[in-house]
Structures are given as structure tokens and as C-alpha cells.
Amino acid sequence: MHLTRTWTPPGAYDLPGSLAVLARGPYDPTFQVHAGSVWRTTRLRSGPATLRLTPAASRVRAEAWGAGAQEVLDGLPALLGEGDAPEEFVPRHRVVAESHRRHPGLRLTRTGRVLESLVPAILEQKITSIEAYRSWRHLVRKFGEPAPGPHPSLHVVPEPRTWVRIPSWEWHRANVDSKRSDAIVRAAGRSSRMEEAAAMALPAALARLQAIPGVGPWTAAEALQRSNGDPDAVTVGDLHLPRTVGYALTGERNTDDAGMLALLEPYRGQRHRAARLLTLTGLHPPRRRPRRQPGDITRL
Structure with missing residues (x-):
């Protein structure tokens, strides 16, 4: 099945910038940018789908393939941020305003798919991004399926029951320890409960995800920023974000979560948007120690 649709944004629109948070590294098998188009795969209730998005004058042209083509196009406005209201954001600091x-x-994008955002967020717990991206790429390519449509290298994320059935040695080969793999299996085993969070208000959605052992505030916020597009889902427990926010707003280099939340308090209701704008400034505290090297449990 091949369907097309167009979407007209209500004002200025940055397609790759808005959807960039959905990419899990430069070689994500579910997300690629090629020749000016954004390609994305997803698994919906109606089946797998591949989506190609291309800016065309003042519009975005969408093409969809697969059993889920109609459903993915029905969700296109939410995915592209039609439900977002950036005009309500009021900058309180010069650097944020700039x-x-x-x-x-x-x-802010809203995919409406919780598990496909939650699994990679769990993989990213307490390790380097490079390690997590490699694990995600390995698992999706091995246990997912080739994506419908013309893109030759895209894959669709595994079904929930497939995540549950991945044997322990395959998690090990993917460089995923038992703590993270167990959390993914628990979440996938309750996939219906997880997907219900897409329609919940932020406090209830955070509580729903954190009811899964191994899913804490950091992981839940990272998932809901993408699935729910909530502008207030600020990430706590991150190694770098508090320092970035603190350095950009005050010049201090060792801001912790409490300090970050205090600095973002004037943006309550829009704290995630404020933090994201600050990460786009490029203002980061200078390093005092070597970059952490990726680990590898596959040799153990």
C-alpha cells in the first residue's frame, strides 16, 4: 500500500530539527535523513509503516507504505507538531530568547507510540550514547523486520511479544546487561498498559511508566517527550543536562538536578521546551576529564 498526504504548518517549520529527537544515532535503522527527506518507520495497531516526509514550499509532503500506511498518515499532524503551541512559550532569559x-x-513531536520510545530510553540508561545506539541498531536489525517501501536499509521495531522472547544470550551479544533487558521485557509484556500512557496527562503517564521496575524518572521523561510531546516533561537524572542548563543560564559548571529545576521553574509547563532550546545554544561547560569510553560486555 502506498498513500500520500500533505500537511501545511501554521507558521515557520523546521522538519528535520523538530523530528531529530526521534533518531537514535546517525545509523538508526528506524530513522534516516536522505536527500532532504526524513524517513521513519513505526509499528502501529494496523501494522508496520514507513513514512517519508519531504518539505515542499510551505507544506510537508508525506508518503507512506505498509499495512499501517493509513494509520500513520492519520497521525501525521500530531507527529509534525500541530498540537504543539510554541507561541505560548515566553522566554525569561536572554540566552533562551535568542x-x-x-x-x-x-x-515538539508526538508519535503516540510509547513502547518504541521507551525501549531505546531504557537502553540508554547509565551508558554512553554510542553504546546504546549500537545496541538499538543490533536488536532492531536482528529481531525487527525490513521496512515496507523503497528504502533499502530501514527496519521496523520488533513486536512487543518479540522483545519478550529475545533469549538472554542475544541481549548479551547486543551489549545489554540483565538490568536493562529485564526492564524492556517487563515493559513489552505490559505493552497495552504502556500505550495507554500516550493519552494520559503527564503526572499519570509518568506514574504508569515508572510502575515498571527498572524505569525511573529519567527513562519515563525521555520516552514521554517523544510519545506524548509534553512540553513540561523535563529530564531529571541526566549526566549532562543539568550542567548544560546551569552553564547556559548562570555560567556555573556543576549544577545538579535540584539546581536545574530551580532555574527552569519560571518555565513550568514548558520546562522541556526551555531545556531543549538551551541544548541548541551550543553552550556547554568545558570538559575537565577525558570522555568516558564505551563498555563492552560481549567479551565477558
Whole structure:
């Protein structure tokens, strides 16, 4: 099945910038940018789908393939940020105002798919991004399926029951320890409960995800930022974000979660958007120690 549709944004719109948070590294088998188009795969209730998004004048042209083509196009406005309201954001700091001015087309995406955001967030717990991206790539390519449509290298994420059935040695080969694999299996085994969180208000959605052992505030916020597009789902427990926010707003280099939340308090209701705008400034505290090297449990 091959279907097309167009979407007209209500104002300035940055397609790759808005959807960039959905990519899990430069070689994500579910997300690629090629020749000006954004390609994305997903698994919906109606089946797998591949989506190609291309800016065309003042519109976005969408093409969809697969059993889930109609459903993915029905969710296109939410995915592209139509339900977002960036005009409600009021900058309270000069550096935030400047970033807001430089990125007028940034909108928060809403995929409506919780598990496909939750699994990679669990993989990213307490390790380097490089390690997590490699694990995600390995698992999706091995246990997912080739994506419908013309893109030759894209894959669709595994079904929930497939995540549950991955044997322990395959998690080990993917460089995923038992703590993270167990959390993924628990979440996938309750996939219906997880997907219900897409329609919940933020407090209830956070509580629903954190009811899974191994899913804490950091992981839940990272997933819901993408699945629910909530502008207030600020990430706590991150190694770098508090320091980035603190350094950009005060020049201090050792801000912790409590300090970050205090600095973002004027943006309550829009704290995630404020934090994202600050990460786009490029203002980061200088390193005092070597970059952490990726680990590898596959040799153990």
C-alpha cells in the first residue's frame, strides 16, 4: 500500500530539527535523513509503516507504505507538531530568547507510540550514547523486520511479544546487561498498559511508566517527550543536562538536578521546551576529564 498526504504548518517549520529527537544515532535503522527527506518507520495497531516526509514550499509532503500506511498518515499532524503551541512559550532569559529566535520552526513531536520510545530510553540508561545506539541498531536489525517501501536499509521495531522472547544470550551479544533487558521485557509484556500512557496527562503517564521496575524518572521523561510531546516533561537524572542548563543560564559548571529545576521553574509547563532550546545554544561547560569510553560486555 502506498498513500500520500500533505500537511501545511501554521507558521515557520523546521522538519528535520523538530523530528531529530526521534533518531537514535546517525545509523538508526528506524530513522534516516536522505536527500532532504526524513524517513521513519513505526509499528502501529494496523501494522508496520514507513513514512517519508519531504518539505515542499510551505507544506510537508508525506508518503507512506505498509499495512499501517493509513494509520500513520492519520497521525501525521500530531507527529509534525500541530498540537504543539510554541507561541505560548515566553522566554525569561536572554540566552533562551535568542535560541527561541534562532529556531522559530521548532515544534515538539508526538508519535503516540510509547513502547518504541521507551525501549531505546531504557537502553540508554547509565551508558554512553554510542553504546546504546549500537545496541538499538543490533536488536532492531536482528529481531525487527525490513521496512515496507523503497528504502533499502530501514527496519521496523520488533513486536512487543518479540522483545519478550529475545533469549538472554542475544541481549548479551547486543551489549545489554540483565538490568536493562529485564526492564524492556517487563515493559513489552505490559505493552497495552504502556500505550495507554500516550493519552494520559503527564503526572499519570509518568506514574504508569515508572510502575515498571527498572524505569525511573529519567527513562519515563525521555520516552514521554517523544510519545506524548509534553512540553513540561523535563529530564531529571541526566549526566549532562543539568550542567548544560546551569552553564547556559548562570555560567556555573556543576549544577545538579535540584539546581536545574530551580532555574527552569519560571518555565513550568514548558520546562522541556526551555531545556531543549538551551541544548541548541551550543553552550556547554568545558570538559575537565577525558570522555568516558564505551563498555563492552560481549567479551565477558
